[in-house]
Amino acid sequence: MTAGPVLDRSEIVVVGAGVLGLAVAWALGQALGPAARSVLVVDRHPPATQATARAAALLTRARGDAATAALVRDTYAAITSLEEELDEDLGLRRVGTLHVAASPARVEALRTLVTDSTDPVDWLDGDGAARLAPCLSAEAVERAAFMPLDGFIDPVRLADAYRRSARRAGVRIMTGPSVQAIRVEGGRVAGIDTDHGVISAPMVVNAAGAWAAGLAWTAGVGLPQAPVRSQYWITGQHPDLFPRNLPVLVMPDAGAYARPELGALLFGLRGRRSLAFDPARLPDDTAGLDLADADGGWQTLEEGWQALARLCPPLLQAGIAHYVSGLSTYTADGRFVLGPVLEMPGLFMATGCCGAGIAASGGIGRAVAASVLATPGSVDLSPFAPGRLGGVDPCSPALHDACAAARSGKITG
Template structure:
């Protein structure tokens, strides 16, 4: 491992994307990615993995476009398959959401994103489960897509390894080593020291734990993200488009002949990152609603008005995992004033899969001392000064960010 002076902590999709972009810039032989378990085996694999440009936050648009460019490169140059399904997305609105959807369409058209108006019969044919006739607006964004998140993360990592990146599993971080005002390496829980000029914190839902070792804080917390998968049914064509329904606080996409759908709770649940186990299987975010039934019951009336067969098709699976939300809706990218060599790539606000390539590129450019292709200033980890990442007040603010976010 001699000469590997860039250590990435975390082998989920963000860590893998950072490694990939460093490798593509010719730095692969310097990079060691450390993961305590299996790469892409934690929160990455639990994501719904929508990869869409149609979003209100234009700061994310170049990051998403970089991800799509990366996917094209991984497929064409590395022969990787990431499960990309470019099925498009239908956004619908009835009442109070119509004006917002019209604004989104105008903004997207101005950004060069294709948008089509759909008639009721056309929308109904594409989404047989949707009560399309009751919708005032039915807009189709043909380039929207989703991926298999495990496959994309694995493709990033394999491509990075082919360009020189080394990967170490079973590495449990215990300390970040610092001399003066700069990072000098990391130490594992087993006592192994690895010297490094650069440490990249890409630990996802656990990312706040690493800076906390140095008395530093990230303005983010893990917040429950959950979705349900129906039973297989003829209402759900396998190549159907994604659906975005702001008035039901819902999104949906096809899932092997079933329907995967998510609901944004009015009161989201955040957890102290110190509570998260390494293995998320069976982890309960909310003891009062461990299987998400209360959340589904609360959201069902609004969803049922768009999805009349909701009660008939049945629910086959419930999936929950941690997404990292910040107090202000910006990401957490870059370094800390007064400490050289430590960089963070996290705080994705539910857009980690979609923005993974852009995040990887930005952090890779920062590590290499280059001007990033987007302005990282709004996303600096220390932009809000010190705020205790484990304080109940911060957890509540991060949970509120998820609840306030519009689907899509």
């Protein structure tokens, strides 16, 4: 293990100041009171400038499993609590989500998806769906399920609210140092090595997003996740076609989702084949990674365009004004990677976001903080256990393919 100057000593170090690291810091700050000064968040970049800054930030509640749905519900509660504490409106746009099924088989899948939900659901026929979302073709919609309590939010604003609350509680945030490795001494975590020196700590939370698997590997821990490209497009301005109160649209028959964006439509396509990356070979900043042209974001658009335009014909006249891509991290089973690493005492995970890290951030923050502090949490993290898929080589092409397939097959928001 390389030695270096001692940069800091803390009780708990959180690596990553994206929405997940900041949500964990916020929850630790809430739980620890004056002892929150023993928590240090480290990031080589300014907070919330990587995946978090690029998210479409749908906060969809229908998730297909109770544990994930509970984490999302906790995010809505976190937003309320942050708004009260900071005495400001965080701009949550509660427009509801319209889950659209374009075939009888998809109606059955949709029933399964929303049946487990404890949140209100209104079932609509094609005409009812088109009344709510005039850009939809009533003829193309078989049935739709509207969940009125859903919404979306500016992801950077939410992350910044977690950050400010954590700071008020006393949590320290250090930007600049790049973490090179997790320090292991006597078979347990002893801190981190950074390019600025050593930070010693008996507990480390790995919330390093697309880089989390590469970082865990420095301690010999194989995480079952891979960085996978996510992408969306924004049309030109057409407030008549895409009013600001348009609901979020989830359209699995087209592998697509959409939401209003200031008089335009933001729409994402999952594509038949998602693009996965080797976590050990990522540049430090995804702005330096060619995400658009490696296999062509435009290829996904061309492949998915027609199925989407059948459901949403105004897209044919709206034109494309922007393209946004970034890295999420996916697991083969579509579940987050959260909680303690059993074979490495002192190491905890808050990663494997599966394109839902904004939606679940509040719940993940609270649940991971509870596992670090060994206090009872409101959500059982065992479905998300880092070791649930056995021994994993995070650099294996087979793992990357399985994680990319999980994104392509996703049917939720």
